[in-house]
Amino acid sequence: MIISERPGARRPTLDDVAAVAGVGRSTASRVVTGSPRVSAEAKRAVEDAIAVLGYVPNAAARSLVTRRTDAIAFVLSDDELMRPDDFYFGGILRGVSREVTARGRQLVIALNDDESRLESYLARQVVDGVLLLSLEAGDSRPWDMRRIGMPMVIAGRPDGWIAGACVTVDNEGGARQAVEHLMAAGCRRIAMITGGMRNLDSRARYEGYGTALRAAGRLVDPALVVEGRRLMGHGAGEEAMAELLRREESADFPIDGVFAATDGLAFDAVRALRAAGRRVPEDVRVVGFDDNPLAATFDPPLTTIAQPYEEIGRTMTRMLLEQIDSGAASMPPVVLPTELRRRASA
Amino acid sequence: MIISERPGARRPTLDDVAAVAGVGRSTASRVVTGSPRVSAEAKRAVEDAIAVLGYVPNAAARSLVTRRTDAIAFVLSDDELMRPDDFYFGGILRGVSREVTARGRQLVIALNDDESRLESYLARQVVDGVLLLSLEAGDSRPWDMRRIGMPMVIAGRPDGWIAGACVTVDNEGGARQAVEHLMAAGCRRIAMITGGMRNLDSRARYEGYGTALRAAGRLVDPALVVEGRRLMGHGAGEEAMAELLRREESADFPIDGVFAATDGLAFDAVRALRAAGRRVPEDVRVVGFDDNPLAATFDPPLTTIAQPYEEIGRTMTRMLLEQIDSGAASMPPVVLPTELRRRASA
DNA sequence: GATCGGTGTGGTAGCGCTCCCATCAATATG
DNA sequence: CATATTGATGGGAGCGCTACCACACCGATC
Numbered sequence: 001m002i003i004s005e006r007p008g009a010r011r012p013t014l015d016d017v018a019a020v021a022g023v024g025r026s027t028a029s030r031v032v033t034g035s036p037r038v039s040a041e042a043k044r045a046v047e048d049a050i051a052v053l054g055y056v057p058n059a060a061a062r063s064l065v066t067r068r069t070d071a072i073a074f075v076l077s078d079d080e081l082m083r084p085d086d087f088y089f090g091g092i093l094r095g096v097s098r099e100v101t102a103r104g105r106q107l108v109i110a111l112n113d114d115e116s117r118l119e120s121y122l123a124r125q126v127v128d129g130v131l132l133l134s135l136e137a138g139d140s141r142p143w144d145m146r147r148i149g150m151p152m153v154i155a156g157r158p159d160g161w162i163a164g165a166c167v168t169v170d171n172e173g174g175a176r177q178a179v180e181h182l183m184a185a186g187c188r189r190i191a192m193i194t195g196g197m198r199n200l201d202s203r204a205r206y207e208g209y210g211t212a213l214r215a216a217g218r219l220v221d222p223a224l225v226v227e228g229r230r231l232m233g234h235g236a237g238e239e240a241m242a243e244l245l246r247r248e249e250s251a252d253f254p255i256d257g258v259f260a261a262t263d264g265l266a267f268d269a270v271r272a273l274r275a276a277g278r279r280v281p282e283d284v285r286v287v288g289f290d291d292n293p294l295a296a297t298f299d300p301p302l303t304t305i306a307q308p309y310e311e312i313g314r315t316m317t318r319m320l321l322e323q324i325d326s327g328a329a330s331m332p333p334v335v336l337p338t339e340l341r342r343r344a345s346a
Numbered sequence: 347m348i349i350s351e352r353p354g355a356r357r358p359t360l361d362d363v364a365a366v367a368g369v370g371r372s373t374a375s376r377v378v379t380g381s382p383r384v385s386a387e388a389k390r391a392v393e394d395a396i397a398v399l400g401y402v403p404n405a406a407a408r409s410l411v412t413r414r415t416d417a418i419a420f421v422l423s424d425d426e427l428m429r430p431d432d433f434y435f436g437g438i439l440r441g442v443s444r445e446v447t448a449r450g451r452q453l454v455i456a457l458n459d460d461e462s463r464l465e466s467y468l469a470r471q472v473v474d475g476v477l478l479l480s481l482e483a484g485d486s487r488p489w490d491m492r493r494i495g496m497p498m499v500i501a502g503r504p505d506g507w508i509a510g511a512c513v514t515v516d517n518e519g520g521a522r523q524a525v526e527h528l529m530a531a532g533c534r535r536i537a538m539i540t541g542g543m544r545n546l547d548s549r550a551r552y553e554g555y556g557t558a559l560r561a562a563g564r565l566v567d568p569a570l571v572v573e574g575r576r577l578m579g580h581g582a583g584e585e586a587m588a589e590l591l592r593r594e595e596s597a598d599f600p601i602d603g604v605f606a607a608t609d610g611l612a613f614d615a616v617r618a619l620r621a622a623g624r625r626v627p628e629d630v631r632v633v634g635f636d637d638n639p640l641a642a643t644f645d646p647p648l649t650t651i652a653q654p655y656e657e658i659g660r661t662m663t664r665m666l667l668e669q670i671d672s673g674a675a676s677m678p679p680v681v682l683p684t685e686l687r688r689r690a691s692a
Numbered sequence: 693g694a695t696c697g698g699t700g701t702g703g704t705a706g707c708g709c710t711c712c713c714a715t716c717a718a719t720a721t722g
Numbered sequence: 723c724a725t726a727t728t729g730a731t732g733g734g735a736g737c738g739c740t741a742c743c744a745c746a747c748c749g750a751t752c
Contacts, residue, residue, distance in 0.1 A: 011471075013708055024732035029710060039730060056469035060415070061708035063406040064737050078443065082436055082639065090427055097424065097457040106467065109455035111443045121452065123402040125357075235643065271645060293428065297581060299617060299645070359738055370702040375740060385700060407738035410707045696751070705742085712735085721726070 012053040021049035032057055063125075071106035072320055073127040075141070078113040080133065086264035088292050088309070089133060092155065095313020096131060103321060112141075119144055129320045131155070136198040153320040155312060156201055157333060165319045165331040167312055171201050171289075174305040174338030175208025176215075178259050178287040181303070181340055183216055185285055187257030191224040193240040193269055195261040205261045205289060223247050224255070228265045237268025238275075245276050256284055257346070263288035263295045263304055270298070270345065285346035301343035308336050358399040367395035378403055409471075417452035418666055419473040421487070424459045426479065429610070434638050434655070435479060438501065441659020442477060449667060458487075465490055475666045477501070482544040499666040501658060502547055503679060511665045511677040513658055517547050517635075520651040520684030521554025522561075524605050524633040527649070527686055529562055531631055533603030537570040539586045539615055541607040551607045551635060569593050570601070574611045583614025584621075591622050602630055603692070609634035609641045609650055616644070616691065631692035646690035654682050 018028040023042050030038045031046040038046075049055070063069045074096055080089060093109075100107045108127055112118045118141070122130065129151035132141055142161065145152040154166040182190050192209045195202030210220045224247075228240035237260060248255050258273075260266035266288030270280050278284050280300060288295060291306035315334055323331060364374040369388050376384045377392040384392075395401070409415045420442055426435060439455075446453045454473055458464045464487070468476065475497035478487055488507065491498040500512040528536050538555045541548030556566045570593075574586035583606060594601050604619075606612035612634030616626050624630050626646055634641060637652035661680055669677060 014710095015708080018732095025708095026710085026732055027730080030731090033710075037730065042730080054469075056466055058410070058708055059470040059472045060406040060409040061737090062710075064404070064410055064708080064739085065710045067737080069406070078440060082440060087433065093427060093457070094424060097459060101459065101463065106472070107457060111439075111453060113443065113447065117447070120402055124405040126405050126452075267643075271643070274645070294640075297613075297617070299620070360740095361738080364702095371738095372702055372740085373700080376701090379740075383700060388700080404738055407707090408740075410709085410738080411740045413707080694752090697749100699746105699748075701744100701746080703742105703744085705740105707739090707741100709737090710735105711737105712733105714733085715731080717728105717730085719726105719728075722724085 011058075012055045014055070014057070016053055017046060017049045017055050020053060021045040067125070068128050068324075069106075069126055070104070071108050071127045072100065072129045072131060072317070072324075073108045073110045073122070074131045075110045075112045075118065075133065078111060081111070083264070086262050086290070086292065087294070088262075088290050088307070090293065091307075091309025092133070092313040092316070095310035095315075096317050097313070098310070099314045099317035103317075105321065119148065122150055123148060128324045129153075131316050131320060136196070136200075138198065151320060151323045153316045153323070155316060159200060164333075165323060166333045167315050167319065167336065168201075168333065169307045169312065169336045169338050171204035171338075172208035172211065174289060174307075174340075175205040175259065175261075176212040177338070177340045178289065178305050179209050179212035180216075181342075182257040182259060182285055182287060182346060183212070185257070185346060187285055189221075189224065189251075189253045189255045190257035190259060191226070191244050191255045193226055193228040193237055193244070193258065193260045193265045195227075195265070196229050197227060202261050209259055223251065228261070228268070235268050235271070237265035238272040239268075240265070241269040241272035242276075245272070254283075258284060258286045260286065260288050263290045263292045263302060266302055266304065266345070267294070267298060270300075270302075281344065281346050287346045291341050295341075296343065298345075300345045303343045303346040304341050306339045306341045308338075311336055357404075358401045360401070360403070362399055363392060363395045363401050366399060367391040413471070414474050414670075415452075415472055416450070417454050417473045418446065418475045418477060418663070418670075419454045419456045419468070420477045421456050421458045421464065421479065424457060427457070433640070434608075434636050434653070436639065437653075437655025438479070438659040438662070441656035441661075442663050443659075444656070445660045445663035449663075451667065465494065468496055469494060474670045475499075477662050477666060482542065482546075484544065497666060497669045499662045499669070501662060505546060511669060511679070513661050513665065513680045513682065514547075515653045515658065515682045515684050517550035517684075518554035518557065520635060520653075520686075521551040521605065521607075522558040523684070523686045524635065524651050525555050525558035526562075527688075528603040528605060528631055528633060528692060529558070531603070531692060533631055535567075535570065535597075535599045535601050536603035536605060537572070537590050537601045539572055539574040539583055539590070539604065539606045539611045541573075541611065542575055543573055548607050555605055569597065574607070574614070581614050581617070583611035584618040586611070587615040587618035588622075591618070600629075604630060604632045606632065606634050609636040609638045609648060612648055612650065612691075613640070613644060616646075616648075627691050633692045637687050641687075642689065644691075649689045649692040650687050652685045652687045654684075657682055 014028050015025055018025045027042050028046050031043050097107055130145055132152055132154045142154060142158045157166045157168050194206045197203055213220055226240040226243050228237045258269050260269050266286055270286055273280055273284050280286050288302050288304035291304045295302040295304050319331055360374050361371055364371045373388050374392050377389050443453055476491055478498055478500045488504045503512045503514050540552045543549055559566055572586040572589050574583045604615050606615050612632055616632055619626055619630050626632050634648050634650035637650045641648040641650050665677055
């Protein structure tokens with residue numbers, strides 16, 4: 001593609017293309033938009049003219065009349081962006097990006113530092129739809145989107161959400177796998193560090209922990225469950241693990257297995273365990289959840305439940321575009337499978 | 347292609363606002379654009395109407411006539427996004443986002459997986475300017491941008507770049523600080539793991555390493571310098587460190603200090619050192635560069651040269667907006683200072 | 693009192709594009 | 723041969739907005 005901009009050279013418009021091609025503006029437009037009702041001859045002439053002039057359609061003008069932008073937004077909070085330990089959205093973003101590109105749309109990443117700004121941004125009609133991530137219970141964004149009639153797909157399922165497009169992974173099943181793996185390795189006292197319980201994925205993972213234990217005829221010991229709250233700031237999982245170790249002192253058995261609701265928490269847990277003189281996996285086995293990009297190179301490499309990140313992104317995008325194109329108001333939710341990734345930590 | 351909307355729920359236009367406020371469209375427009383030539387009375391009426399109708403200006407229509415979009419793009423390659431170990435752009439992005447928001451513009455993050463697509467995307471005039479990151483020698487993007495007349499600011503300085511807005515940190519000075527710190531701690535044999543030598547920041551850091559040694563009356567021993575190439579794939583720094591240790595066997599003195607060109611490489615180096623039975627910092631002191639978000643929680647916490655990430659982002663944004671507003675073709679480069687962050691690894 | 697500049701205002705002309713519609717030639721049908 | 727049918731085409735309208743211009747009105751100046 002060669003676009004040469006001479007000073008003072010106005011960017012070519014469709015009229016210029018039509019003039020050079022010797023056809024009317026409408027015909028030129030048909031070629032650009034891929035309408036079938038054009039003669040092969042005219043089509044060639046227009047395509048040549050486009051190449052010669054380096055014509056690129058003006059997005060604003062097009063979107064003004066079509067009332068579409070052919071762009072979708074991926075909403076990301078400042079907070080999510082700055083948590084490299086739980087850098088899980090990278091893979092999703094890659095999947096989204098690939099799918100969006102393959103379909104000739106544009107991807108806009110909206111940093112959502114301030115909620116009201118997000119809404120007014122979207123109201124300007126700069127995108128056709130929105131991809132939302134990782135909701136906490138009480139997050140109003142899905143309802144806001146629905147209110148302003150903005151097509152949307154959510155990764156995760158909002159609390160109390162009846163109908164609407166969302167893509168989740170089998171959080172409960174994955175958690176069950178993790179705990180079963182620990183039990184199979186011989187762990188007798190398996191603790192859990194949960195994510196913030198306002199987060200729905202976290203809740204499901206906690207459920208899976210309980211399900212697995214009960215299925216094995218064990219009970220959930222409340223003393224073995226601590227919430228690793230992000231709000232606790234730096235090293236949330238370290239705090240949680242330290243708390244578990246404190247509680248352990250007054251118990252009969254030492255903790256020999258830990259299931260952490262995210263890899264970030266698992267990393268913290270391993271650090272805290274080390275600081276307390278425990279070896280991983282010899283003394284305590286640790287399993288995380290996410291298989292985020294840091295897990296494989298962590299010391300020790302972290303055994304974890306992998307989410308199909310890229311597939312999540314692709315699926316979300318497909319669903320959103322379908323929704324936009326068809327005008328469908330609701331879609332059945334999609335649940336993607338997780339997979340145990342065995343590494344050294346358990 | 348019909349997006350379902352409630353019948354009659356047409357989004358209000360400026361004409362609607364003007365009608366409700368009892369003024370002409372021009373006056374309404376002046377209020378929206380913040381023109382001073384409006385009476386206080388008319389202004390109030392229009393603002394009330396806007397609030398009542400929930401009016402939000404249509405971005406496409408505005409940009410069609412103003413030939414501006416009030417949006418800028420932050421170009422990120424797929425590759426950069428997926429390297430959480432060297433997750434350095436997060437802070438820059440935050441700085442950019444803050445500054446953009448403060449100035450009432452929009453930020454678009456363009457995933458640049460395919461170069462030609464980037465160019466045609468930008469040619470559609472969806473943004474007023476571009477922020478470019480971390481260039482390698484031979485990267486054509488700055489020249490492409492200049493050719494199509496797209497205002498741009500670059501983090502780092504392209505090879506052979508004469509004039510043009512760029513923001514760099516004092517890579518050489520920072521590297522010097524790092525090496526001086528190691529020398530002050532008593533290190534006698536200081537190795538360096540460089541970044542890819544096509545990367546200009548990496549080259550400057552290597553220069554600083556040499557400068558510091560020479561200033562102390564030492565020489566650069568080629569056997570102590572290895573390039574930790576990203577292309578080598580996973581654990582580039584581990585490979586490099588292993589190579590250094592192999593070379594060490596045939597030398598008189600053991601390596602007791604390592605300066606890595608990025609924190610990601612430093613992490614790898616520590617892992618390789620541990621794998622070889624060396625303790626950090628007791629046997630070998632390690633200093634990184636970047637102070638990326640992982641450095642503080644690494645085991646051991648990494649001593650490193652901090653870049654003022656957020657400030658880089660803010661500065662880039664300010665320069666870009668000034669360029670856009672003023673139409674200035676060139677601007678003097680800005681160099682921001684680095685800072686030694688002493689932690690446990692050295 | 694006539695002229696001047698400054699100020700608030702509304703109307704009009706597009707920005708570049710797609711869509712609808714009228715046109716026209718070429719073919720198929722009665 | 724007249725008429726209906728098809729397909730390709732160009733012209734015009736208009737998407738929602740801002741820039742420009744013309745105008746009415748004001749007080750100040752000569």
